[in-house]
Amino acid sequence: xxRKQCEGLAIAANEALAETGWRAGSYHxxxxxxxxxxxxxxxLEGKTQVxxxxxxxxxxxxxxxxxxxxxxxxxxxxxxxxxxxxxxxxDGRPSRCVILxxxxxRKTREWFIQHDPVTAETLKTAHVQICRKSEGGPTASLPRxxxxxxxxxxxxxxxxxxxxxxxxxxxxxxxxSSAETTWKIIVxxxxxxxxxxxxxxxxxxxxxxxxxxxxxxxxxxxAECRRETVLTxxxxxxxxxRNGHCCDNCDHPRAASEPAEQxxxxxxxxxxxxxxxxxxxxxxxxALRPAVGRSRLGKVLRGGETRYLDxxxxxxxxxxxxxxxxxxxxxxxxxxxxxxxxxxxxxxxxDYFVCTVTAAGRDAYQKKTPLNxxxxxxxxxxxxxxxxxxxxxxxxxxDQASVEDVPDYRIFSDRTLREIADxxxxxxxxxxxxxxxxxxxxxxxxxxxxxxxRTPG
Ligand SMILES: [Zn+2]
Numbered sequence: 478x479x480r481k482q483c484e485g486l487a488i489a490a491n492e493a494l495a496e497t498g499w500r501a502g503s504y505h506x507x508x509x510x511x512x513x514x515x516x517x518x519x520x521l522e523g524k525t526q527v528x529x530x531x532x533x534x535x536x537x538x539x540x541x542x543x544x545x546x547x548x549x550x551x552x553x554x555x556x557x558x559x560x561x562x563x564x565x566x567x568d569g570r571p572s573r574c575v576i577l578x579x580x581x582x583r584k585t586r587e588w589f590i591q592h593d594p595v596t597a598e599t600l601k602t603a604h605v606q607i608c609r610k611s612e613g614g615p616t617a618s619l620p621r622x623x624x625x626x627x628x629x630x631x632x633x634x635x636x637x638x639x640x641x642x643x644x645x646x647x648x649x650x651x652x653x654s655s656a657e658t659t660w661k662i663i664v665x666x667x668x669x670x671x672x673x674x675x676x677x678x679x680x681x682x683x684x685x686x687x688x689x690x691x692x693x694x695x696x697x698x699x700a701e702c703r704r705e706t707v708l709t710x711x712x713x714x715x716x717x718x719r720n721g722h723c724c725d726n727c728d729h730p731r732a733a734s735e736p737a738e739q740x741x742x743x744x745x746x747x748x749x750x751x752x753x754x755x756x757x758x759x760x761x762x763x764a765l766r767p768a769v770g771r772s773r774l775g776k777v778l779r780g781g782e783t784r785y786l787d788x789x790x791x792x793x794x795x796x797x798x799x800x801x802x803x804x805x806x807x808x809x810x811x812x813x814x815x816x817x818x819x820x821x822x823x824x825x826x827x828d829y830f831v832c833t834v835t836a837a838g839r840d841a842y843q844k845k846t847p848l849n850x851x852x853x854x855x856x857x858x859x860x861x862x863x864x865x866x867x868x869x870x871x872x873x874x875x876d877q878a879s880v881e882d883v884p885d886y887r888i889f890s891d892r893t894l895r896e897i898a899d900x901x902x903x904x905x906x907x908x909x910x911x912x913x914x915x916x917x918x919x920x921x922x923x924x925x926x927x928x929x930x931r932t933p934g
Contacts, residue, residue: 478531478549479631480505486549487529494527501527504534506625506632510656513622532557533621533632538655541568548576551586553633554689555696555710571722576697580768581824581833583694590686594630595637597676602628603638604647604667607660616651618659637682645675702727756842759820759834761796763842768831771816771823772910775808781912804899805910818848867898869929877922888922889913901930 478486487503494501502516502525519525521540528534532553546565552558558576566572606628610617624635639658642648647667652659664671692710699706703724722728762774769777769785776782780798800808812832815821820838823830834842841848874894878885889897893913902908905923909915 480507480531482549483529483531490527490529499526501525501529504528504530506531506533506622508622510620510622531632532561539567540564542570543567544570544572546572546574548574550582551578551690551693551697552576553693555692555707558693558696559707559711578697583690584824586690587687589633590683590690593637593679593683594634595641595679597672597679599630599634599638600642600675600679601667601672603635604642607642607648608662608665611660611662616659616661618652618657620657621655623657637679641675641678641682644678645671647671700726700730755815755848758796758799759815759838759842761794761799762821762832763834763839765794765796768833770830771812771832774832775805775812775910776912778808779803779805779912805896805912806900809910820848862895862898863901866901866930867895870894870898870926873925873929877925889918897926897930902927903931 483505484503487501490501502520504513504516508516516525516528517538520528521538543565546562548558548561552561562574565574603624607617607619610619624630625632628635630638639648639660643650647662647664649661649663650658651661696703696706703726758778765774765777769782773782773785777785777794777797778800780801785794785797800811803811812821815838816823816832818837819835820841821832822835823832871894874885874888877888881888890913893911896911896913897908900907900911902911905919905927908923908926909919
């Protein structure tokens with residue numbers, strides 16, 4: 478979590494807590510130490526009940542009655558999660574630890590690891606700064622926040638740089654508190670070979686961080702007992718929590734395979750779409766798991782992507798087929814409109830871009846903000862379709878079916894044919910967006926169909 482996110486989250490927390498009279502404070506490395514100490518005091522005394530903190534928050538601070546530890550995004554490692562969650566319930570009373578993640582967090586975290594700002598140059602800078610601070614003496618004491626305030630380095634950056642120098646035997650940690658660290662300088666002039674070696678060490682650490690992230694993600698996704706998973710990780714024999722309460726997975730075991738509800742194959746929006754229905758649409762898209770890319774979303778909305786229903790294995794999908802009967806072009810325009818209005822965005826997940834609802838989109842459907850979006854009209858009949866083109870397509874289909882000795886619908890369904898006639902695809906890409914056309918059919922019939930649609934009637 479960045480400093481800005483930390484402050485933003487504290488503002489949101491204060492808004493949410495307004496009615497209860499509770500207060501939330503934000504704690505990060507960018508604060509003046511006076512402010513930080515005051516906030517810490519208020520929190521220990523219970524005057525500020527909620528603390529929104531980055532991992533700059535010191536480990537040494539002991540408050541026995543912390544009831545909730547909530548992680549916003551994946552904790553850095555399972556080790557740090559174990560320590561951080563261990564702040565809850567030191568008085569032995571039941572307490573809860575929650576991790577809130579969004580599927581886009583993974584990509585963000587991977588990006589940060591891959592674009593790690595710690596380089597051989599950073600190490601050199603850190604070493605020079607420590608030497609300068611020592612003023613020729615054997616040691617130097619630096620506040621934990623010094624790196625951020627003087628060089629703009631965030632916690633991860635300074636920690637990694639210092640740890641690398643330490644591991645290479647250039648400096649040694651002799652004292653550490655929640656506020657500052659004292660370093661003993663072992664090597665004053667770093668030889669170039671050693672610097673190169675440290676660069677290689679950084680690369681190794683990057684790989685290790687990626688592995689730690691994977692462990693953390695699999696911990697979040699596990700259906701096993703979380704308590705046991707953590708304890709096994711640290712090589713400790715696990716036992717159930719007191720009164721039989723343990724973790725979400727133990728208290729609510731997931732059903733092995735049977736779906737909770739039968740799939741709702743078609744939940745149509747009314748033929749006359751009210752602008753307020755955009756709220757339901759956004760809410761429905763927000764609930765889509767897994768999220769889908771832009772063109773697939775169009776197909777799902779039009780009820781054309783039956784394979785998607787297999788992917789979600791029977792979970793209800795209220796937006797599936799919600800715009801059945803609308804042309805592909807109009808749905809594309811609607812999705813473009815939602816993207817342009819900042820209600821949807823496309824973000825990377827597992828190497829392809831998916832459409833997700835933005836915070837503004839969520840605000841829109843929750844608070845029912847008025848929206849200024851032109852909704853696509855549901856087509857009521859075939860009147861838009863060029864009858865002559867449709868006829869030519871039908872005739873081609875019938876010939877093709879005879880050649881292959883199969884019924885007509887095995888070539889293309891009536892619906893697909895009508896859609897082709899309506900859209901008049903001019904390229905293979907256009908054709909791929911038509912309901913019922915995948916790679917296989919494109920390969921087999923694409924050229925023939927395009928020859929027809931490209932010929933003016
Ligand atoms: Zn459990």
